[in-house]
Each structure stands twice: as C-alpha cells, then as structure tokens.
Amino acid sequence: MAEVQLSGVCKRFGPIEALRGINLMIPDRAYLCLLGPSGCGKTTLLRCVAGLETVDAGEIRIGSRRIEALEPFARNVGLAFQNYALYPHLDVKGNLAFPLRAPRYKAQFDAEEIEQRVSSVAALLQIEALLDKPVATLSGGQKQRVALGRALIRKPTVLLLDEPITHLDARLRYEMRFELKLLQRRVGTTTIHVTHDQLEALALADLIVIMRNGVVEQVGTPDDICAHPETSFVAGFVGDPPMSLLRVELDREAGGPWLRLGATRLQPDERLARMLDSVREQHLKIALPADDISLSHQGEAQTILATVQAHEWVGRELQIVVAVDGSAVRLRTRKRLAVRIGDKLAIRLDLKRVHIFDLKTGRKLGSSVSA
Amino acid sequence: MPRIEFSGVTKSYADGTQAVADLNLVVEDGEFLCLLGPSGCGKSSTIRVLAGLEAVSEGMVLADGHRIDHLPPQARDCAMIFENYALYPHLTAFENIAMPLRARRLPAQDVERRVMEIARMLRIEPLMARRPSRLSGGEKQRVGVARALVREPAMFLMDEPLGHLEAYLRVELRAEIRRLQERLVITTIYVTHDQGEAAAVADRIAVMSAGRLQQVGSFLDLLDRPLNRFVAEFIGEPPMVFLPVHRVTADSLAVKDVQIRLPEPLAAALRATDDCNLTLGVRPNDISIVTPAPERLNGEVVLVQPQGGHAIVGVETSAGPATVVVPSDVRPAAGTIVGLVFESEALHLFDSAARSLLHSRGEGGGG
Numbered sequence: 001m002a003e004v005q006l007s008g009v010c011k012r013f014g015p016i017e018a019l020r021g022i023n024l025m026i027p028d029r030a031y032l033c034l035l036g037p038s039g040c041g042k043t044t045l046l047r048c049v050a051g052l053e054t055v056d057a058g059e060i061r062i063g064s065r066r067i068e069a070l071e072p073f074a075r076n077v078g079l080a081f082q083n084y085a086l087y088p089h090l091d092v093k094g095n096l097a098f099p100l101r102a103p104r105y106k107a108q109f110d111a112e113e114i115e116q117r118v119s120s121v122a123a124l125l126q127i128e129a130l131l132d133k134p135v136a137t138l139s140g141g142q143k144q145r146v147a148l149g150r151a152l153i154r155k156p157t158v159l160l161l162d163e164p165i166t167h168l169d170a171r172l173r174y175e176m177r178f179e180l181k182l183l184q185r186r187v188g189t190t191t192i193h194v195t196h197d198q199l200e201a202l203a204l205a206d207l208i209v210i211m212r213n214g215v216v217e218q219v220g221t222p223d224d225i226c227a228h229p230e231t232s233f234v235a236g237f238v239g240d241p242p243m244s245l246l247r248v249e250l251d252r253e254a255g256g257p258w259l260r261l262g263a264t265r266l267q268p269d270e271r272l273a274r275m276l277d278s279v280r281e282q283h284l285k286i287a288l289p290a291d292d293i294s295l296s297h298q299g300e301a302q303t304i305l306a307t308v309q310a311h312e313w314v315g316r317e318l319q320i321v322v323a324v325d326g327s328a329v330r331l332r333t334r335k336r337l338a339v340r341i342g343d344k345l346a347i348r349l350d351l352k353r354v355h356i357f358d359l360k361t362g363r364k365l366g367s368s369v370s371a
Numbered sequence: 372m373p374r375i376e377f378s379g380v381t382k383s384y385a386d387g388t389q390a391v392a393d394l395n396l397v398v399e400d401g402e403f404l405c406l407l408g409p410s411g412c413g414k415s416s417t418i419r420v421l422a423g424l425e426a427v428s429e430g431m432v433l434a435d436g437h438r439i440d441h442l443p444p445q446a447r448d449c450a451m452i453f454e455n456y457a458l459y460p461h462l463t464a465f466e467n468i469a470m471p472l473r474a475r476r477l478p479a480q481d482v483e484r485r486v487m488e489i490a491r492m493l494r495i496e497p498l499m500a501r502r503p504s505r506l507s508g509g510e511k512q513r514v515g516v517a518r519a520l521v522r523e524p525a526m527f528l529m530d531e532p533l534g535h536l537e538a539y540l541r542v543e544l545r546a547e548i549r550r551l552q553e554r555l556v557i558t559t560i561y562v563t564h565d566q567g568e569a570a571a572v573a574d575r576i577a578v579m580s581a582g583r584l585q586q587v588g589s590f591l592d593l594l595d596r597p598l599n600r601f602v603a604e605f606i607g608e609p610p611m612v613f614l615p616v617h618r619v620t621a622d623s624l625a626v627k628d629v630q631i632r633l634p635e636p637l638a639a640a641l642r643a644t645d646d647c648n649l650t651l652g653v654r655p656n657d658i659s660i661v662t663p664a665p666e667r668l669n670g671e672v673v674l675v676q677p678q679g680g681h682a683i684v685g686v687e688t689s690a691g692p693a694t695v696v697v698p699s700d701v702r703p704a705a706g707t708i709v710g711l712v713f714e715s716e717a718l719h720l721f722d723s724a725a726r727s728l729l730h731s732r733g734e735g736g737g738g
Contacts, residue, residue, distance in 0.1 A: 038537055041625070169409065169564055171610055178685060199536060203676035203683065226679040239679035259538055271572045310546035312571035315608070315656070321546070341550045 002063055002157040002190045003028045004049065009058035009068075012046055018044040020214040021058070025070035026192065026207070026240065031184050034194045035238075036211035042194045043162060045211070047203060050160050051075050062157055073104065075158075078151035082163040084143045086135045086150075093118055093131045096149050115151075121149045121330035124183065141172045148180075159184070161193040165200070177203050198238045202226070210234050230364050232357040235287035241319060242327040243287040246349075247359060250282050259351070261287065262325035264304045268351050272368045275356070279366065283359040288349060290319075292330040308343045322347060372558045374400045374524050375421065379430035380440075382416050392417035392582040394430070394719035401556045403549070407563055409605070413582040418528045421560065422449045434525070446654075450519035451528040454512045454535055458503040464514045465490075465499040471522045489517045492551055509540040516548065520555065525551070527559040533568065535693045545572050566590075566606055600650070600725035609655045609683055611719070612693045616651045626690045626718075627649060629668045634715050638726040641720065649728075650697050652719035655694040659712045660684065660703055666694075668711035672703045686711065 004026040011019040018041045026032050036041040047062055049054040051072030060068040067075045078283060086095050096118045098267070100109040122128045125145045135143060144164060149158060165176045181204050184191050195201050200209050202222040210225065210233075211215040218230045228236035235243045251258040251265065257276045258265040268276060296303040306329065313319075317332045322345055330339035339345070355367040375398040382391040391413040398404045406414035419425040421432055423444030439447050458467050465486055472482045481598045490496045503511055512532060520527065526633040532548070533616045535539040549572045553561050560561075563569050570590040575703075578593065586598045597603035603611050616624045616631065622638040624631045631651065633641065641649075646705045661671040670688030684695045684703060693711060702707055720728040 002682070027484070037539065049423075078445050121597070170566060170608060171605070174609055177676070178674060183675070199678055222677040310549065312546070312549075314570065316591065316594065336686075341553045 004047075004158055004190060005059075005061040006049075007059045009045070009048060009060060010056045011041075011048060011053060012056050012077065015088050016149070017214050019055075021049070022214075022216060024209060024216065024219070026190060028190055029188045030282070031191045031204055031206045032077050033205035033208050034192060035196070035208055036217075037196060037197060037202040037237075039213075040211040041112060041214040042196075042211050045191055046125060046160055046162055046194045047159070049075075050077055050079055073102070076154070076156050078154060078156035080144075080147040080151040080162070080164050084147040086146060088134075088136055091132055091134050092122075092127065092138070094145050095135060095146055096121060096131075096153055099150060099154050110183065112165060113150055115201050117153055121153050124152070124186070125149045134358045141176060144168070144176060145179075147171070148183070152189070159187075159189045161191065161368060163195055164193065166195060166197055171216040173200075195356070198242075202238065202240075208238075210237065227369060228367070229287065232285045232287060232362040235357070236357055237328065239289075240316075241290050241330050241332070243355070244293060244327070245288050245289065245333075246286050246324060246327040246329065248284050248286055250276060250279060250284055252274075253367060257288040259284070261304065261349075262288050265326075266302055266349060266351060269368075272351055272354060273294045275366045275368060279356065281358050281360075281365065285357040285359050285362070286351075287349070287355040288329075290330055290332050292350040292353055292363055293329055294348050295331070295333060295335075295337075296346045300346070300348060302350065303348045305344050308339050308341055310341065311339045320345070323342060372401050372556060373434035374398065374436075374573070375526065375558060376433040376436075377417070377421075377430070377561075378433060380417075380420060380427050380432060381429040382413070382420055382425060383596045385429045389582050391420065394584055394613070396577055396584060396587065398558060398560060400435075401558055402635045403552050403559045403561065403572060403574045404577060405561045405563060405569035405576045407562060407569045407576050407605075408579035408585075411581075412579040413578050414564075417579070418451070418530060418560050419475045419563055421447075421526070422451050423447050424451075424711060435651035446729035447722060448525040448527050449634055450526070451530070452512075452515045452519045452523070452532050454531045454533075456503070456515040457726070458511060458514060460503050463499065463501070464495065464501050464503070464506065464510075467503070467514055468499075468517045468521050469519065476524070484728050485521055486517075489521045492554065493517050493547065499730060508536050509544055509571075509600045512536065512544060513547070516551070516731055520551065520557070521532060523555075525558065529561045531564070532561070532599045533563075541568065542571075548572060566608070578605060580605075595653075596727075597719065598727055599651070600721045600727075603652050603719055603721070603727070607654055609696065611654050612658065613721075614651045614653075614688075614690045616647070616649050616720075618647060624651065626668055629666065631713070631718070632715055633718065637718060637720060637729055644722060646722045648723035650721045653713050654698045655683065656695065656697045657717035659714075660686075660695055660697055660701060661710045661712050663710040665687075667712065669708055669710050672705050672707050672709055674705060676701060677702075 003176040006022050007026040009019055036042050048055050057067050097114050100114050122131055127145050143190050165173050208225050209219050212233055218234045226239050232245055236245045248259040253261040256271055306324045309323050310321040318330045321328055321330050353369050357363045358365055377394045377396045380394040383389045389615040406417055408414050410567050420427050427440045432436050455679045468486045469482050495513045498510055503521040533544055545568055575587055575589055577587045586602045593602055614626050616626050619625050622642045668688050670686040680699045682697050684697055686693045722728055722734050
C-alpha cells in the first residue's frame with residue numbers, strides 16, 4: 001500500500017510562502033503530475049515529500065506511515081532530477097548500485113543481491129549493453145535512463161521525478177515520455193512527476209495537480225481538467241492550444257442578457273442565457289476553445305474586428321493570436337493565410353461551449369458544457 | 372537590407388573536422404530564415420562565418436552580390452545575439468542599449484530618442500533605469516535584442532537566443548522577435564534546434580545535418596514534401612512512423628502481408644526504380660484507427676496519451692511500432708486490437724539511400 005497523503009502542508013522561505021496548506025491524496029500506483037508555472041511551489045512540494053526540505057506545518061503520509069520528520073533515506077522514495085546528477089567517476093553499473101552500497105545498507109544488500117538488482121533494473125530500462133560504460137560517454141536519453149534506474153533500484157514505495165525529460169530535444173522527449181509511462185505501468189510504483197510542460201503532464205498523468213502561488217488550483221484527470229476547468233487560470237494554461245480568455249461585461253439591458261466585449265454585444269444561446277440568469281457578478285472572464293473562434297466577415301453576427309499580434313505554424317495549422325478589446329485570443333486555421341502582425345481580422349466567437357469565471361477571483365461561475 | 376548568399380561555403384577546423392560542407396544557400400532581402408538541426412549539424416558555424424567570427428575555409432559569402440567573407444566583422448554590419456545575453460553588469464538597461472550608439476558618437480538627443488524607440492517596441496521602457504542583475508531572464512534577452520537592433524544593422528543574427536528561457540517565455544519572446552522583424556523588415560537568420568520555434572518565427576527553414584544542408588522551404592513544405600528521411604524524421608511532431616515494405620508488383624507494395632494502395636504519382640515513382648530496400652513513411656496525423664480486419668495492418672494499443680483534445684496513441688503492429696493521432700471522440704483502451712488505415716495521399720516512400728522517391732527526383736539541396 002503506497003498511497004501518499006498530504007494534509008495542511010506549509011512551507012515558507014523568508015517572506016515567501018512557497019506552500020500554503022496543501023491537501024492532496026495520491027492513490028496507490030497513480031502517476032501524478034504536479035503542473036504549474038515557475039514559482040508555483042511544485043518543486044518545493046516534491047522536495048518536501050523527498051525530505052530535501054522540512055515542512056513548517058502539516059503532515060505527509062506514505063501508506064499509514066508519517067514521514068515528514070524522517071531523514072530522506074528512511075522514507076523509501078526514489079528520486080530522479082532534470083540534470084541526472086550521476087556520479088561522473090563511476091560507470092553505469094556503479095551509478096545504479098550506488099544507493100545499495102551506502103554503509104547503512106551493508107547488512108541488507110550483499111554482493112549477490114546488488115548484482116541481481118542491477119541486472120534486473122538494467123533489463124527494465126534496456127541499458128544492459130551500457131553497464132560497463134563511463135557515464136560521460138552516454139547520450140542525454142541514456143543518462144536519464146540510468147538516473148531512472150538508480151531511482152528504482154531500492155524498490156521505492158514512491159518515485160519522485162523533477163522535470164526528468166523537459167530539457168531533452170523534441171524527438172527524444174517524445175520517446176522518453178512514452179517509455180516513462182510504460183515503465184511506470186510495469187513497476188506500478190506511485191509516481192509524482194514535476195513539470196511546467198502541460199502537454200507532458202496531459203500525456204503522462206493519471207491525475208494532474210495544477211498549482212499556482214503555493215496553492216492547488218485543480219486536481220483531475222487530463223481529459224477532465226481540459227473539459228471542465230475550475231478556474232480561469234486553468235482554462236488558459238492547459239489544452240492544445242489552451243482556451244482563450246476574454247474580459248466581458250454582463251449586460252441585462254434591452255432584451256439581454258448580453259455579453260458585452262468593448263463595443264460589441266455577443267448574444268448567448270438559450271442555454272447560456274438561462275445560466276447567466278443566475279450570475280450576480282457584472283465583470284466576467286469567459287473561456288472559449290480555439291475551435292469556437294473562427295475567421296469571419298465584417299458585419300456578420302457575433303463578429304468582431306481584431307488586430308493580429310502573432311502568427312505561427314503549429315504542425316499543419318496556422319495559429320493566429322489576435323487582440324480583442326485588450327484580451328489575447330488564439331484561433332487556428334488550415335488555410336494558408338498570409339497574415340502580418342498588425343493586420344485587422346474579422347473573427348466570429350461561437351458561444352456554444354463557454355466557461356464563465358468571476359473576473360476578480362477567477363473561480364468558475366458556470367459553464368455551458370455539460371459535465 | 373541585403374540579400375545574403377552562401378556560395379560553396381566550407382568551414383573546416385584545424386583538427387580536420389568539417390563543420391560546414393559546400394553550403395549553397397540564399398537568404399532573401401528582408402527574409403526571416405531559420406537554420407534548424409540537431410547539435411553539431413553546422414548551423415552555428417554557418418552564422419559565425421557570416422558574422423565574421425570564423426573565417427571561411429572555401430567558398431564565398433556575398434551580400435547583395437558583393438563578397439563580404441574577407442571583411443572584418445565590424446565592416447559587415449551584422450548584429451548578433453547569443454543565448455547568454457552578454458550585458459554589461461555595471462550599466463543600466465538604457466546604457467547597455469545606448470552603447471553601440473555612443474560608440475558611434477551620436478549626439479545625446481539622438482541616442483535618447485533611438486534607445487527609447489526600440490525600448491517601446493520591445494515593451495521594456497519601464498526597465499530602462501535597472502541594472503541587469505535586477506532583470507529577469509526574459510527581460511535581459513529583450514535588452515539584448517534592443518541593443519543589437521538599436522543601430523539599425525543590415526542583418527540580424529541570433530544563435531539559440533531563447534534556449535535557456537522557460538517554455539512560456541520562449542513562446543512570448545519569439546512572437547516579440549517576429550513582430551519586431553516584421554516592423555523593421557531586416558534580413559534575419561535565426562539558429563535553433565527546436566522545430567516548434569522555427570515553425571513559429573521563420574519564413575523559410577533550412578534544415579542541416581552533419582554539416583550539410585538537407586532542404587530549404589517553408590515549414591509546410593518540409594512537413595509535406597521532405598526530400599529525405601532525415602528531414603522527414605526531424606520535422607513533425609509526433610515523429611513520422613516508418614515501416615519496412617516489400618514490393619508485390621512493379622507498382623504495388625505491402626507491409627508484412629497487407630497490401631498498400633499507392634496513389635498514381637507514388638506508383639509511378641515506384642515503377643521508375645528497381646530499388647528493393649524501401650521504407651514507408653506516414654505521419655501520425657495521417658493514420659486512422661478502425662476496426663481490425665484481415666486485410667488491414669492490425670496492432671495492439673499500448674498507450675494513450677491525451678493532449679487536451681486530440682490524443683497520441685501508441686500501437687504495436689506486426690511490422691513495428693506506430694503512433695497515431697486521434698481526435699477527441701476516439702479513445703481506444705490500452706490492450707485492444709485495432710486496425711490502422713493510412714491516408715494514401717500522404718504516404719512517403721524512401722529508397723535504400725534514404726531519399727524520398729517522390730520528392731527528391733530532379734531536385735537538389737535547394738527547395
């Protein structure tokens with residue numbers, strides 16, 4: 001049993017509150033990603049579980065055992081970092097065996113046991129052929145495999161990964177993502193993986209925890225987080241591409257409700273209008289999926305004129321970022337348009353899948369997407 | 372703003388390594404070109420040769436038809452920025468940007484005007500009084516870009532300028548760089564190993580590998596008409612799927628015992644060669660998942676990676692692993708057996724020398 005439970009975990013660095021009362025339950029065998037922008041507290045949280053930082057308040061349990069006051073080695077966690085942290089003077093075998101050779105484990109792992117574990121972990125990571133090589137001669141992907149092998153060799157109850165593949169080049173990152181997930185499925189070790197890359201988190205995680213400013217914004221499965229964001233921050237942070245956020249005012253005049261965007265009034269459909277009836281706030285943020293924002297012609301319904309801020313090819317799609325009354329909106333098209341920055345484009349906003357948030361707090365007020 | 376031409380440029384080092392081999396490449400006046408490739412491909416050496424930081428070993432570099440490869444760096448009118456910003460730590464952002472103008476003894480009021488103008492374009496006016504130690508990474512790189520461009524150089528060269536920044540900052544800053552380049556209409560060469568970055572900023576991309584230019588074209592050209600397997604493999608995410616094929620007749624192929632229907636241009640290309648060692652290439656976006664059937668290539672779903680809408684599905688087939696991108700309404704479960712169908716118009720075939728049968732005929736290194 002290796003579920004991980006955090007309750008009320010707080011951590012402060014001088015004036016900075018890095019973690020403000022984190023509550024989290026990670027089920028046994030789950031692959032959990034801690035996702036957020038830099039400074040959100042995700043790495044601090046991982047380091048608190050690892051024992052590389054002490055907590056100021058709160059409890060951390062692995063299974064039924066409280067671990068927040070234990071020495072790192074006594075927590076039975078395996079760690080792998082972005083920069084591998086391999087011992088350059090040792091070969092691959094020496095690096096893999098290192099955690100077993102610490103004096104405190106002398107009685108626990110004899111030479112035969114060490115040999116057996118090294119060969120089984122090497123087989124698991126398909127690095128048998130590299131065992132006698134010095135680590136300096138390995139490629140980035142091979143080094144990361146060795147680092148993962150070393151993290152797994154003591155058969156930890158929890159595997160902790162800090163940005164393990166972010167810095168690899170695109171192709172290799174893609175391959176390692178695949179391998180990492182299959183590896184975790186095979187060994188079944190409860191895993192906490194820190195990343196700032198939302199596509200990496202979506203691809204790997206059973207559960208994603210989105211953090212910001214030391215608090216948890218939302219916990220959910222990848223599909224759930226993308227379809228049902230709880231805050232405007234989450235809506236604008238995950239998805240490929242993420243939803244676009246627009247500041248609007250709720251206008252109840254003359255046959256409303258309308259959503260007013262600068263000088264333009266957008267008309268909600270019946271379902272959304274019903275939902276807006278229960279909204280008290282006047283200033284709102286709405287989130288729209290990229291596919292509900294399309295190129296249009298001036299003068300058509302729900303159409304506004306916007307200025308091109310950026311354009312880029314993403315695969316076979318042209319993604320265009322336009323400024324609409326102070327908000328940045330991302331749309332995509334398969335047309336080969338020759339747009340220039342500063343061009344005016346007529347765009348149509350379709351309100352059939354809109355999420356509505358309180359402008360001030362960012363909390364969800366409602367959504368026209370069924371749960 | 373000059374048109375730049377590399378004509379037969381080779382760069383070898385004293386130890387015998389050849390960083391760039393016989394490079395022929397034209398960068399048009401006002402164009403934004405990316406040099407893209409893995410580390411060690413020669414892309415950095417290429418712009419260092421242009422900037423005059425390295426001497427050419429053979430060949431010529433021309434600007435508007437005039438040779439510049441023998442000129443000292445300062446006479447070439449290139450502005451270059453690097454991954455590390457190389458700002459003067461004891462000077463404010465304003466003074467860092469003003470440095471190239473002061474070096475030219477411009478009157479103080481012109482210096483002030485031009486520094487503030489470029490600062491406005493890069494949205495760093497409020498930071499002008501700060502020293503570099505009080506700037507974030509993204510802000511420092513903006514100051515670096517401003518300093519490079521303030522003297523209105525003829526060419527703008529960047530070597531992995533965003534490499535060390537965080538992902539969201541990279542996205543923000545590359546849009547900023549593109550915006551500035553469009554406003555200033557300056558011939559720009561940008562070195563990167565990141566295809567997403569190249570696709571986002573460049574008019575055209577030159578792909579290099581092992582010192583040699585592989586292909587030049589727009590991102591879509593490279594994606595849809597790769598000349599060889601290197602380009603096919605390097606460009607596109609997720610990476611192209613390659614499957615070994617064998618000939619059934621003069622113009623038909625099979626993967627294992629599954630017949631592959633080829634559209635006419637590809638069938639004709641196949642008839643025209645007697646090469647038997649062929650590889651089929653197909654992009655994950657051009658494969659669909661259907662119910663398995665004896666006449667189809669079938670496989671087991673190994674892994675499903677959601678991507679916030681579409682998902683990336685790993686399938687283990689009898690011919691090897693395949694990756695499929697599926698839309699949001701398709702979510703096969705791991706362990707199920709599925710059939711794969713290829714979009715026949717989007718197939719690529721590579722010969723034993725890794726050249727594309729369809730696209731490499733009659734074309735050289737250029738695009």
